[in-house]
Amino acid sequence: MNKTFDVVIVGAGITGLTAAALLAKSPQSNRLRLTVIDAAARPVFSADDDVALRVSAVALGSAALLESVGAWEFVQGARVGAYDRMRVWDESGHADSSAALSFDAAEFAVPQLGFIVENVLLQQALLNVLDNSDAELLFEAPISALEENGQKYRVAIENRNFDADLVIGADGARSFVRKSVAISTRDWPYGQSAIVTHLTPEKPHQNTAWQRFLRDGPLGMLPLADGRISVVWSTGQDIAEQALTATDEELGEMLSAASDYVLGALTVAGPRGAFPLVARHAEKYVLPGIALIGDAAHAVHPLAGQGANLGLQDAAVLAQVISTALAKDECPGDRPVLRRYERERKGENAQMMHLMTGLNRLFATDSTLVRELRVIGMRLFNNSGPVRDRAVKVALGVGR
Numbered sequence: 001m002n003k004t005f006d007v008v009i010v011g012a013g014i015t016g017l018t019a020a021a022l023l024a025k026s027p028q029s030n031r032l033r034l035t036v037i038d039a040a041a042r043p044v045f046s047a048d049d050d051v052a053l054r055v056s057a058v059a060l061g062s063a064a065l066l067e068s069v070g071a072w073e074f075v076q077g078a079r080v081g082a083y084d085r086m087r088v089w090d091e092s093g094h095a096d097s098s099a100a101l102s103f104d105a106a107e108f109a110v111p112q113l114g115f116i117v118e119n120v121l122l123q124q125a126l127l128n129v130l131d132n133s134d135a136e137l138l139f140e141a142p143i144s145a146l147e148e149n150g151q152k153y154r155v156a157i158e159n160r161n162f163d164a165d166l167v168i169g170a171d172g173a174r175s176f177v178r179k180s181v182a183i184s185t186r187d188w189p190y191g192q193s194a195i196v197t198h199l200t201p202e203k204p205h206q207n208t209a210w211q212r213f214l215r216d217g218p219l220g221m222l223p224l225a226d227g228r229i230s231v232v233w234s235t236g237q238d239i240a241e242q243a244l245t246a247t248d249e250e251l252g253e254m255l256s257a258a259s260d261y262v263l264g265a266l267t268v269a270g271p272r273g274a275f276p277l278v279a280r281h282a283e284k285y286v287l288p289g290i291a292l293i294g295d296a297a298h299a300v301h302p303l304a305g306q307g308a309n310l311g312l313q314d315a316a317v318l319a320q321v322i323s324t325a326l327a328k329d330e331c332p333g334d335r336p337v338l339r340r341y342e343r344e345r346k347g348e349n350a351q352m353m354h355l356m357t358g359l360n361r362l363f364a365t366d367s368t369l370v371r372e373l374r375v376i377g378m379r380l381f382n383n384s385g386p387v388r389d390r391a392v393k394v395a396l397g398v399g400r
């Protein structure tokens with residue numbers, strides 16, 4: 001009889017739950033005993049609640065992945081915004097100038113460029129799938145220790161231990177798993193924080209994702225289904241602190257000015273939060289018996305809304321590698337198996353991280369020369385045909 005393996009996923013964020021759903025739905029699922037552990041309470045989405053503060057721009061490729069496990073239908077049936085245009089422009093120009101970048105779903109023959117979905121809704125959709133599987137789900141169960149135990153790892157929560165052939169660390173940017181197995185990271189602090197809130201714009205958002213590059217950092221405005229916009233404003237620490245303590249009226253004025261009134265005056269219509277920004281990359285994604293995915297492995301600047309999408313791609317590749325290994329009777333925790341995952345994802349994530357860091361720096365400059373070159377570069381990019389096509393397809397998650 002074929003051997004059965006124990007896989008413990010630490011972290012029930014979007015990444016960990018996607019990995020769990022893919023494994024639970026894989027043809028080899030009967031050979032895995034799957035446990036998902038999270039420190040937080042089980043997330044619950046309710047359509048009666050206001051749109052949650054944390055939303056993600058979900059690329060087409062990620063939506064297709066969620067569809068493949070049966071989670072997307074629930075997302076679409078609940079509430080989801082779609083955007084069919086993107087406008088990117090520089091502080092020194094206007095949103096409708098020839099140097100502004102503009103992408104339209106029609107020119108790429110797709111119905112939309114992506115979706116705006118609350119993180120909690122994505123989690124709920126994936127939990128619905130897992131509730132109908134054999135996976136064990138444990139919430140309010142922070143892991144307190146992770147130690148080698150012969151050929152396995154022992155995962156300890158308050159009153160239980162699990163011996164796992166493979167521990168998947170999907171426990172976010174400050175990963176306990178990563179620290180416990182002494183995988184170091186390279187960190188590049190941006191000196192910026194992201195202010196997040198929802199606002200009602202004076203003019204309709206036109207189902208467009210707007211991004212204005214300012215010297216202190218980019219301002220992203222994502223269209224919500226109810227007509228509001230969700231703002232991610234990456235800015236210097238001083239301004240971020242001011243934004244956090246400002247009245248709603250003052251914050252509305254700050255953001256209206258930062259957006260160059262492209263949607264008219266903006267009125268704050270939701271709570272606010274701040275996230276310190278850092279680029280972080282784990283030196284290794286795998287050790288025998290350990291694999292890191294999502295923010296546990298890499299944190300990127302939110303300027304192109306790629307963080308969650310990269311995590312979903314990690315989950316997809318890891319689940320595929322595990323499934324293939326099981327079909328060949330290999331243990332999913334073996335290093336050669338896990339290296340296949342690391343080889344496929346680490347370089348790709350590094351490229352995206354450096355691209356985001358480079359873009360953020362390119363726009364955060366006082367140099368007149370760099371500013372002029374940037375405007376010329378954006379015009380060239382606009383007219384670059386295949387280069388532009390390829391870049392957009394990567395952003396949509398439908399090309400490489």
Ligand SMILES: Cc1cc2nc3c(=O)[nH]c(=O)nc-3n(C[C@H](O)[C@H](O)[C@H](O)COP(=O)(O)OP(=O)(O)OC[C@H]3O[C@@H](n4cnc5c(N)ncnc54)[C@H](O)[C@@H]3O)c2cc1C
Binds near residue numbers: 012013039119170295
């Ligand atoms: C302001 C901002 C805007 C963003 N916008 C976008 C966007 O538009 N599009 C996009 O793709 N990405 C976006 N991102 C990035 C995206 O939110 C993250 O990349 C993504 O949420 C990471 O998911 P994750 O599952 O890897 O980690 P997390 O969401 O951090 O989940 C980790 C989970 O692990 C659990 N955990 C932690 N420690 C333990 C422990 N010791 N024991 C048990 N459980 C533990 C936590 O409770 C949590 O549930 C944005 C990020 C920021 C900061």
